[in-house]
Amino acid sequence: MQYHALSLSKHGYNVTFVGFLDSKPHGDVLRQERIQIVPITEVKGFQVGPKLFTYVSKVLLQCLQLLRVLLQMDTQSHILMQNPPGLPGIAVAWLVCVLRGSSFIIDWHNYGFTIMALSLGHKHPVVRLAKWYEHFFGPLSDQNLCVTEAMKEDLRQNWGVRATTLYDRPASVFRETPVKQQHQLFMRLKETHPQFRDNSSDVETEKEERTVFSVRDITDDTVTLRADRPALLISSTSWTEDEDFSILLKALEDYEGFIKGGAALPSLVCVITGKGPQKQHYLKLIDSLHLDHVQICTPWLEAEDYPVLLGSADLGVCLHMSSSGLDLPMKVVDMFGCCLPVCAIGFNCLNELVKHEENGLIFKDSQELAEQLKCLLSEFPGSGGKLGLYRLNLRSSRGQRWDDNWDQHVLPLLSAK
Structure with a gap:
């Protein structure tokens, strides 16, 4: 509106x-x-x-x-x-x-x-x-x-x-975020969310400004994304009954199991944005998880920061199941505006927006979502593989704003x- x-x-x-x-x-x-x-x-x-x-x-x-x-x-x-x-x-x-x-x-x-x-x-x-x-x-x-x-x-x-x-x-503000702007957002977020902080022991505070995702060289103001960074997964929600976030949490537990089982996969930072009636319920579930390679945070972002975060992410997840089976999730529209591939839970008319194996993947349960995360992030942070292909498809098929x-x-x- x-x-x-x-x-x-x-x-x-x-x-x-x-x-x-x-x-x-x-x-x-x-x-x-x-x-x-x-x-x-x-x-x-x-x-x-x-x-x-x-x-x-x-x-x-x-x-x-x-x-x-x-x-x-x-x-x-x-x-x-x-x-x-x-x-x-x-x-x-x-x-x-x-x-x-x-x-x-x-x-x-x-x-x-x-x-x-x-x-x-x-x-x-x-x-x-x-x-x-x-x-x-x-x-x-x-x-x-x-x-x-x-x-x-x-x-x-x-x-x-x-x-x-x-x-x-998507409005024009939804676009891929330049690396410098990504770093600026990560620096602000790390003040309140430890998931964005670099806790390594070799931090050069006099010469470098670091987050877990990015490094800024203070001498020449250049910013680069770290090769050892975790993958940034984002899901936005209104925390209502038509979004079962236990599906995502179970998939993240399975993803953790893949890594502990020896799979060569990156660590994950999962950002879940939004507020709503069931948020406290899911926060308790999140607190009960014991994950070493997956970190979860639930910030409330200002309207100007939300598109910047979407444009900085590596993969989006949508759990909107549609009570009528006739609407489409605006959050996916915004993600596509940022050329961000999406894994989305399936319902009747979702194919009007998400094209399976073209701009993202459609799943039916937590097990299938976990397998999709494993597949899409297997070559991260490289730009190849299906994740890179879906992003290229989104860049080339940008429709009307x-x-x-x-x-x-x-x-x-x-x-x-």
Whole structure:
């Protein structure tokens, strides 16, 4: 949604950006004079009585809060919202559009009821209500965007909604990171994360500035990547039910076993970024592991640092399993923008993004992921082998970036009111 806001502002629209301010928006959003940020607070509902009462009260309070915010703003020509979360946003936004004559656009990234079903089950009354809600209010929109051809067809057949497929594309900030910029990031990260520190005994602090991955010669300011560096593995997550990180942790244990069994493989530093409801659960699992050749850290990065880290990594892992089987993980889009090959857990329409044995690999379980890590890193840090081939393929097949893709598919909808 930050990309949408920036694209709208570049085309002369004044944008009011409404949302939870849980994390700092990207600097480009903050600097854009045409974008006004209106934060809304998380509503907890009444913490008495049964859980259903708490949930219903939360939704009603959110309705009132969002309705007040939208009606206090100047009249908008368009209201663009992302679904999920759609409860209660879809109904409230539709009502405001009716009252004010605005055009209502939904950007369908998934279905909210399928995400709820991960924890409650498809037969739960709340899930059934959420499904009815989305099916009733979703088709009331004036225009629709979606993220896959599979979702476009599902919306048409089962929802009566005609949508334009807007594949997520990486912004221009997602690119391979120059070595000097990599070193600068590693130096900042090593201040808080020991996994980035060089603990060898021959550190020449007067002449060299070192991390576990890089060395800067202070005399001439040249930076090189170390030949003995570990491989940098990255996985980003929102720590929710549709990402089972025990798969990755078990694969890392198996990878450790390969090394202890005599396999000529590099050590690993695995960086898992993000925050969410299950993070503490997985942090406990990580703390229980006893690994000598694999180190794991879970930093929370500023928006400007995240693409730099992706562009510095050697391999990405995606555990997004898709509650509906119809959406695609934006994290992989960003990784591909950095020409970073990916191992991704498979689901129905993933092949619209990840081409197996072309720009990455698709796996079904932890054992298969461990074997893929072993295969791809067998020639590290050399540029040969499958890992090098996939990176070359990504470099040669770079498609549209976000701006061109948005101009082609979204801009015409704004003039179709």
